[in-house]
Amino acid sequence: MASLRVTVWNEYRHEKESPRIAQVYPQGIHGAIAEGLREHGLSVRTATLDEPEHGLTQQVLDETDVLTWWGHMAHGDVSDEIVDRVHKRVLEGMGLIVLHSGHFAKIFKRLMGTTCNLKWREIGEHERVWVVNPAHPIAEGLSDHFVIPETEMYGEPFGIPEPDSLVFVSWYQGGEVFRGGCTYYRGQGKVFYFSPGHESYPIYYQPEIRQVIYNAVRWAAPTHGPAIEVDNRKEPLEPVAVREL
Amino acid sequence: MASLRVTVWNEYRHEKESPRIAQVYPQGIHGAIAEGLREHGLSVRTATLDEPEHGLTQQVLDETDVLTWWGHMAHGDVSDEIVDRVHKRVLEGMGLIVLHSGHFAKIFKRLMGTTCNLKWREIGEHERVWVVNPAHPIAEGLSDHFVIPETEMYGEPFGIPEPDSLVFVSWYQGGEVFRGGCTYYRGQGKVFYFSPGHESYPIYYQPEIRQVIYNAVRWAAPTHGPAIEVDNRKEPLEPVAVREL
Amino acid sequence: MASLRVTVWNEYRHEKESPRIAQVYPQGIHGAIAEGLREHGLSVRTATLDEPEHGLTQQVLDETDVLTWWGHMAHGDVSDEIVDRVHKRVLEGMGLIVLHSGHFAKIFKRLMGTTCNLKWREIGEHERVWVVNPAHPIAEGLSDHFVIPETEMYGEPFGIPEPDSLVFVSWYQGGEVFRGGCTYYRGQGKVFYFSPGHESYPIYYQPEIRQVIYNAVRWAAPTHGPAIEVDNRKEPLEPVAVREL
Amino acid sequence: MASLRVTVWNEYRHEKESPRIAQVYPQGIHGAIAEGLREHGLSVRTATLDEPEHGLTQQVLDETDVLTWWGHMAHGDVSDEIVDRVHKRVLEGMGLIVLHSGHFAKIFKRLMGTTCNLKWREIGEHERVWVVNPAHPIAEGLSDHFVIPETEMYGEPFGIPEPDSLVFVSWYQGGEVFRGGCTYYRGQGKVFYFSPGHESYPIYYQPEIRQVIYNAVRWAAPTHGPAIEVDNRKEPLEPVAVREL
Numbered sequence: 001m002a003s004l005r006v007t008v009w010n011e012y013r014h015e016k017e018s019p020r021i022a023q024v025y026p027q028g029i030h031g032a033i034a035e036g037l038r039e040h041g042l043s044v045r046t047a048t049l050d051e052p053e054h055g056l057t058q059q060v061l062d063e064t065d066v067l068t069w070w071g072h073m074a075h076g077d078v079s080d081e082i083v084d085r086v087h088k089r090v091l092e093g094m095g096l097i098v099l100h101s102g103h104f105a106k107i108f109k110r111l112m113g114t115t116c117n118l119k120w121r122e123i124g125e126h127e128r129v130w131v132v133n134p135a136h137p138i139a140e141g142l143s144d145h146f147v148i149p150e151t152e153m154y155g156e157p158f159g160i161p162e163p164d165s166l167v168f169v170s171w172y173q174g175g176e177v178f179r180g181g182c183t184y185y186r187g188q189g190k191v192f193y194f195s196p197g198h199e200s201y202p203i204y205y206q207p208e209i210r211q212v213i214y215n216a217v218r219w220a221a222p223t224h225g226p227a228i229e230v231d232n233r234k235e236p237l238e239p240v241a242v243r244e245l
Numbered sequence: 246m247a248s249l250r251v252t253v254w255n256e257y258r259h260e261k262e263s264p265r266i267a268q269v270y271p272q273g274i275h276g277a278i279a280e281g282l283r284e285h286g287l288s289v290r291t292a293t294l295d296e297p298e299h300g301l302t303q304q305v306l307d308e309t310d311v312l313t314w315w316g317h318m319a320h321g322d323v324s325d326e327i328v329d330r331v332h333k334r335v336l337e338g339m340g341l342i343v344l345h346s347g348h349f350a351k352i353f354k355r356l357m358g359t360t361c362n363l364k365w366r367e368i369g370e371h372e373r374v375w376v377v378n379p380a381h382p383i384a385e386g387l388s389d390h391f392v393i394p395e396t397e398m399y400g401e402p403f404g405i406p407e408p409d410s411l412v413f414v415s416w417y418q419g420g421e422v423f424r425g426g427c428t429y430y431r432g433q434g435k436v437f438y439f440s441p442g443h444e445s446y447p448i449y450y451q452p453e454i455r456q457v458i459y460n461a462v463r464w465a466a467p468t469h470g471p472a473i474e475v476d477n478r479k480e481p482l483e484p485v486a487v488r489e490l
Numbered sequence: 491m492a493s494l495r496v497t498v499w500n501e502y503r504h505e506k507e508s509p510r511i512a513q514v515y516p517q518g519i520h521g522a523i524a525e526g527l528r529e530h531g532l533s534v535r536t537a538t539l540d541e542p543e544h545g546l547t548q549q550v551l552d553e554t555d556v557l558t559w560w561g562h563m564a565h566g567d568v569s570d571e572i573v574d575r576v577h578k579r580v581l582e583g584m585g586l587i588v589l590h591s592g593h594f595a596k597i598f599k600r601l602m603g604t605t606c607n608l609k610w611r612e613i614g615e616h617e618r619v620w621v622v623n624p625a626h627p628i629a630e631g632l633s634d635h636f637v638i639p640e641t642e643m644y645g646e647p648f649g650i651p652e653p654d655s656l657v658f659v660s661w662y663q664g665g666e667v668f669r670g671g672c673t674y675y676r677g678q679g680k681v682f683y684f685s686p687g688h689e690s691y692p693i694y695y696q697p698e699i700r701q702v703i704y705n706a707v708r709w710a711a712p713t714h715g716p717a718i719e720v721d722n723r724k725e726p727l728e729p730v731a732v733r734e735l
Numbered sequence: 736m737a738s739l740r741v742t743v744w745n746e747y748r749h750e751k752e753s754p755r756i757a758q759v760y761p762q763g764i765h766g767a768i769a770e771g772l773r774e775h776g777l778s779v780r781t782a783t784l785d786e787p788e789h790g791l792t793q794q795v796l797d798e799t800d801v802l803t804w805w806g807h808m809a810h811g812d813v814s815d816e817i818v819d820r821v822h823k824r825v826l827e828g829m830g831l832i833v834l835h836s837g838h839f840a841k842i843f844k845r846l847m848g849t850t851c852n853l854k855w856r857e858i859g860e861h862e863r864v865w866v867v868n869p870a871h872p873i874a875e876g877l878s879d880h881f882v883i884p885e886t887e888m889y890g891e892p893f894g895i896p897e898p899d900s901l902v903f904v905s906w907y908q909g910g911e912v913f914r915g916g917c918t919y920y921r922g923q924g925k926v927f928y929f930s931p932g933h934e935s936y937p938i939y940y941q942p943e944i945r946q947v948i949y950n951a952v953r954w955a956a957p958t959h960g961p962a963i964e965v966d967n968r969k970e971p972l973e974p975v976a977v978r979e980l
Contacts, residue, residue, distance in 0.1 A: 113603040121723040134960035135920040144961040159718040174726025185870040225869035226879040228649040233611040236664025358848040366968040379715035380675040389716040404963040419971025430625040470624035471634040473894040478856040481909025731974045
């Protein structure tokens, strides 16, 4: 697994605009996520919105096995051309891990086909992330649940398709629940949405969160199944016998 | 839908043994559930454990479109023969609604193939039942969530197969979540598990609970698809042409 | 169910451009589909691409419970504005039945988030449509399979998300299979894709096909669950107690 | 992955009773399956029905990461005690690969909760195994389909729960289809059913079949999520605040 090539993408605006958030994430949210993955021995590079082509050139994507995505205040600044490029790569097999407010990222809404609407509240309440599919590799190494001391609440109903597997459900102190760990197969690719991770809290330093993101990267690593292509076949594979109906 | 024939099955032991519980359910838990379904215009009969054949003769089952099941302290007293009979009817198309502590009923464990283990706590905390699949007919007429003032907690991980659709997730005051509304196709039949409903609390009088059980009965009503049978076919449906590989 | 309001949408170009196809569908493909639904007592109107707003004004959609969609040669002529409008209505609860070559319709690709690619071949081979979920209401009244005497082949891998329920799988004489009956929950709405129905063959007159489309319309009928909305909540539902972690 | 410990279980009766089948599988079906897994570098042992405890002592199971199961004519001779033991181990995390006629094995029916009925025909027709989920790791290294020159037909409807992921669908020359590659999460364990593999044909020597079984073993390898236990909690995790409803 050491040979997996991960690209950690971050909008990287909050950290530059807010001293309070910069204090939480001095190397940017991408820096914290990348650090967590490197601790697990993965090969990681980062890319951010304000780089040319948002740091996601065709070459970078071609050399990426799994892409993680964090965005929030500037979803609209992501160019449609880059969204198309990432979308195509996911459908061809690149893994995609969408984090927290990435639920409203163009790429996630494109892949889901729905609004991805949700309820939210930011009062620093705490969250309990419960494992509901203990057999899933993304739950590797976890206890039945873990606590995030201060979090932003995300609440149901969440406007997503039913996940192919639901791995985590979050409990919030203020009364809501959320399907916060959802897997999807899309084309030849695998997608995982993971809800924890607000910019105001040091969530991406938490060991359980890092474990989940690492697990998710391994699960989402490309496998090499057949392509899904348009093919106008002139000839049958089997002889077509005329028969009486 | 008025012609749907529902049988409400109840273990009916707690109510006879505990004056406190008898006070909550003077007509038995089955009485309260049946009343709720009759309010919606359905044709309902009841059956209980201590009747001959537990009230579930072959004829009763043959005349039942949907069976609801409540049991708790006496799962072991349900005869295997009756479990076989109910199992067979479900696989042939009879709907089954398993309620609350019925998660440990023989019939539910048989249909699930798993332990159906869970965590539990009875301190009269309250519960919020959240809709997570607003498109599902079992969510008909509900708001985004409703509150059960005093409840028994059921907590994850819950040892069930991933539901075919997850309709509800419960939030508990004490910190847990639970996949409390789960649908399953099994054979030609439909199964719904719904977690609320402890014997100590007047939960089956609550309008939202009655709405859910009514919705579930309608959803689980038999449809008439093909049988699933063993068939040793001698003849192909199509002429089998020999070919070069 | 008689009160269900169905709109049958058809591209309606093949029938106007090809005398051979006009002979198969003299009232248009929409005419044949509408006739089949009316036989079952539903209230049906039709709409076609070349009408103003493709016949899908806001008022028409507001008065539509379930929309069926047939398109093929002119997917690109459907305006993005109308696609947005239909998409929004589906997510708000209107049922959508996508037929045959509608797999490449903008609205279907938007809802799926994938390429919807497939293999195809048109040599008039025949097809056997097998029921794989006999408990599903869309299989109501069917035998284990039925035959389409002459069909266009659609082959796997089909570039769709895994269906929430797979109801039918087709067998083709030339050697392929296809997941031809797929259900999806999207937002508050329900979507069914059904693959049979090429313009060159009288498939929409076939009783089993009409049965399936009728079943699908009933299954996809709007139910009235909670809306899926963005809501920035300032206040918790429960008192947030500070605690030691 | 080399450290994965696989136990290949075989009923091993056909090979001893029929010279024709012994000629196809001189080392037993288990010998052929084990050989295929060893080619991929796995550590493999075998076990058969007529060994003491069917070769599946508690120690053997404790040392097994993934168990493969082939049975046919003697399902009834498998003791319920051993079935209980295997069932428990699967729910605790051991992977299980059920092959071909193992669809009627006690352990598979126990895990599914359904009849597992199907249609069948043995005329040596051929089969095309199509990949329908190209993103799934069990499709690793495969083309869009592969051919089995001579096979036993298994036909729908197949009396199983809807799979958590459907990976393969088989086409048969005689007109049927079959969901022949199905994954299930059960407890902490993973289960894969794979239909090819009749005793009369040299199917377990075929490279694509060996690839699939190898892929399945890797997919089903235990991961280490939380246990699913009964726990009567006296204390809430969060302070339970009394509130006005």
